[in-house]
Amino acid sequence: MDIIPSGFESGSPGESAPRATPVMEQYIEIKAANPDCLLFYRMGDFYELFFEDAEVAARALGIVLTKRGKHLGRDIPMCGVPIHRADEYLNRLIALGHRVAVCEQIEDPAEAKKRGGKSVVRRDVIRVVTPGTLTEDTLLDARRNNYLLAIARARASLVEDSRFALAWIDISTGEFRIAERDRAGLAAEIARLEPGEIIVSDALYGDGALAPYLRSLPAVRPLPRDVFDAATAERRLAGYFGLATTESFGALSRLELTAAAACISYVERTQLGARPPLSPPVREAQGATLAIDQATRSNLELARALSGERRGSLLAAIDRTVTAAGSRLLAQRLAAPLTDPGTIERRQDAIEFFVADAAARAELRARLAAAPDLARALARLALGRGGPRDLAAIRDGIVAAADIAAELERRGELADELAQAAHALRRLDPALASELGADARVAPARSGAGERTRPGLGRGASAPQTRWRLHAHGL
Numbered sequence: 001m002d003i004i005p006s007g008f009e010s011g012s013p014g015e016s017a018p019r020a021t022p023v024m025e026q027y028i029e030i031k032a033a034n035p036d037c038l039l040f041y042r043m044g045d046f047y048e049l050f051f052e053d054a055e056v057a058a059r060a061l062g063i064v065l066t067k068r069g070k071h072l073g074r075d076i077p078m079c080g081v082p083i084h085r086a087d088e089y090l091n092r093l094i095a096l097g098h099r100v101a102v103c104e105q106i107e108d109p110a111e112a113k114k115r116g117g118k119s120v121v122r123r124d125v126i127r128v129v130t131p132g133t134l135t136e137d138t139l140l141d142a143r144r145n146n147y148l149l150a151i152a153r154a155r156a157s158l159v160e161d162s163r164f165a166l167a168w169i170d171i172s173t174g175e176f177r178i179a180e181r182d183r184a185g186l187a188a189e190i191a192r193l194e195p196g197e198i199i200v201s202d203a204l205y206g207d208g209a210l211a212p213y214l215r216s217l218p219a220v221r222p223l224p225r226d227v228f229d230a231a232t233a234e235r236r237l238a239g240y241f242g243l244a245t246t247e248s249f250g251a252l253s254r255l256e257l258t259a260a261a262a263c264i265s266y267v268e269r270t271q272l273g274a275r276p277p278l279s280p281p282v283r284e285a286q287g288a289t290l291a292i293d294q295a296t297r298s299n300l301e302l303a304r305a306l307s308g309e310r311r312g313s314l315l316a317a318i319d320r321t322v323t324a325a326g327s328r329l330l331a332q333r334l335a336a337p338l339t340d341p342g343t344i345e346r347r348q349d350a351i352e353f354f355v356a357d358a359a360a361r362a363e364l365r366a367r368l369a370a371a372p373d374l375a376r377a378l379a380r381l382a383l384g385r386g387g388p389r390d391l392a393a394i395r396d397g398i399v400a401a402a403d404i405a406a407e408l409e410r411r412g413e414l415a416d417e418l419a420q421a422a423h424a425l426r427r428l429d430p431a432l433a434s435e436l437g438a439d440a441r442v443a444p445a446r447s448g449a450g451e452r453t454r455p456g457l458g459r460g461a462s463a464p465q466t467r468w469r470l471h472a473h474g475l
Contacts, residue, residue, distance in 0.1 A: 020071055022120045024050075030103055030125060037101035037128055038093065046080040047102075054079045060096050061089055087138040090129055094139065097219055100129040128270040131219045132197025135172045135276075135380050142324035142373060143310075144303075144331055145170045148266065149195035151186070152228055152259040153204055167259035168193055171267060171276040173328070173375040178256045179284040184293070190217065191294035192335045194303075197221065199266050201228040223266065230254055233261035240264045241280065249281050256283065277382045289336035302334055322369040324376075349415035360411055367407060371400035398433040401425040 020028065023043075027050055031039050038057055040047035049057045050068065054077040058065035061081070068078040081089040093100055104126045112121040132148030134140050147168040154163040164186045167178045181189055190198070197219040205214055205222035214220050234257050238246050246252060252260070260281050267276065298306065305312030315334055321327045338344045354361040374397035380386035381394070405425035408418055 021069065022118055024069070024071060024076070026120050026123060030101075030123065034101040034125060034128070037099045039101050039103055039125075040081075040086070040090075041103045042083075042105050042123060043080075045083050047083065047086055048078060048080040050076055050078050052077075056098075057093065060098070061092060087136055090136075091139050094129060094131050094134070097131070101125045102127050102129060125272065127272055127274070130197055130221075130270055132169075132195060132199075133171055133267065133270045134196070135376070135383060135385055137373075137376065140172060140376070142376075143319075143327040144194075145175065145328050146172060147193050147195040147197075148263060149190070149193060149198045150228075150259045150262040150266070151198065151200050151204065152230075152255055152262065154255050163255060165253065165255040165259035167256070167263045167281065168195060169263050169267065169278060171271075171278070172379050173325075174277050174279045174379060176260075176263075176278045176281045177284055178252065178260050178281045180253060180256055180286065185286070185291060187213070188291045188293050191297050192292065195219075199223050199227070199262060201225060201262075223262070227265045228258055228262045230258045233257040236261040237264055237281075240268070240275065240278075250283055252281075252283060271383060274383050276379050287339060290339055297335075303331055322365055323371055324373045326368065346416050350417040353411075353415050353418060357411065360407075363407055364404065367400060367404050370396070371404075372396050395433045398428045398430060401428045402430055 027039070027041055030041070031051075031053070038049060038053045041049065048068075051071075054065060057063070058077075058079045061079075063079050063081070065077055065079050067075040069076055090100060102125065103123050105121050106124050106126075107122040109121050112119045130148075132146065134146055140146055147170050149166060149168045152165045152167075154165075162183055163180060164183070165178065165180050166186070166189055167176075169176050179189065198214075198217060199221050200214060200223070202222045202224060204210060205220070233254070234246050237249075237257060237260050238244060246257065267278075292300070292302075298304075301313045303313050303315045304310060310316050315331055318334075319327055319330055321330055338347070354364070372393035374393060377386065377390040377393035377397070380390050402425070405422045408414060408422040408425075414422065
């Protein structure tokens with residue numbers, strides 16, 4: 001039985017409608033498996049959208065709505081976007097709150113012809129693009145993190161007495177953190193993180209007391225109960241990292257494990273099994289940073305002016321970092337002031353080192369300016385979305401790390417924070433830089449919406465070998 005898109009349920013009374021074409025049959029089948037997404041259906045050098053998806057996308061993007069043949073006696077609405085501009089259109093759709101399932105051709109058209117003249121090229125969805133799971137530079141702000149936030153709740157008799165666990169991931173950098181907060185702390189954390197997407201259980205989203213607040217937030221997505229299943233949470237979280245238990249992550253509560261596992265499950269579902277290189281989850285203790293409620297944070301204009309823009313904020317006024325990663329770190333530290341005197345003093349010791357030594361400061365800034373955004377390049381490679389530029393970024397990042405570590409160590413005794421940083425930078429193996437340099441030279445040129453072996457939003461053919469080599473060197 002054909003699966004009929006909304007609005008195309010029947011033809012004229014008594015009319016025997018012709019069967020859908022093989023291409024439309026394939027499209028309808030794939031769309032039925034992804035009903036809550038706009039389907040970017042790859043046809044040659046375009047991503048095409050049909051039926052209701054085409055009408056929605058045409059309105060959102062301001063592009064021409066046309067038609068392609070008929071289905072059940074009615075014209076099939078159609079619109080399309082060229083492959084080489086796909087990121088631009090994706091960015092606009094995601095900003096409007098849409099989710100997009102990217103359906104690629106997964107075989108050569110010549111192979112399809114061998115099965116017969118009317119055979120359709122095999123296609124399948126290779127990822128689901130959502131606001132909290134972006135990795136492309138063109139879809140991200142290099143100066144700020146893009147968090148996917150999961151919220152789990154331990155129900156109490158009063159909402160004010162409820163406890164909430166939050167787990168947040170930036171798959172473009174690998175950051176993974178967990179915290180447990182009360183009702184007031186929940187709102188303060190969300191205001192601090194400004195997540196790109198929030199996932200909650202269906203039950204929490206439908207809670208009468210919390211629903212108005214949750215629905216006032218951007219990009220909140222309710223998910224089925226199994227994603228927030230506490231009974232399987234530890235197994236799912238440990239399994240993602242290839243561990244038997246989560247003991248190495250510290251003493252996490254059942255509620256924290258539930259939120260963390262929900263984050264992991266959503267990442268796996270949207271990336272269709274591909275696993276971004278996440279750091280082990282780090283628990284943020286209550287009171288480790290200053291809690292600032294949303295109204296106070298807004299009035300202080302820490303990261304955004306009252307207009308909602310970065311320009312005019314305190315962050316914009318003081319940000320003189322020379323790397324994208326440095327800008328993100330500064331934003332994190334400004335948003336979450338420390339409360340522990342010992343940690344504050346260690347950070348101040350590191351700052352004092354550079355205040356007192358202008359030459360060291362200038363030299364390190366010059367070396368950092370040559371360092372690429374290694375974390376985001378690594379994430380794209382691990383997910384099979386990278387290319388020559390990302391390989392070169394890893395290569396240049398390793399070289400820059402060795403230079404920076406040597407420069408720090410040459411300055412003699414270092415503050416604790418700087419000594420730890422130098423040690424971490426020394427762990428990157430310089431031998432990998434030359435290997436990646438060779439890969440970058442022989443890899444295919446940029447094509448379509450990313451630097452991949454095949455044009456489009458798919459996975460490069462050399463991704464498994466690249467991931468293996470990076471893993472072997474500890475990246």
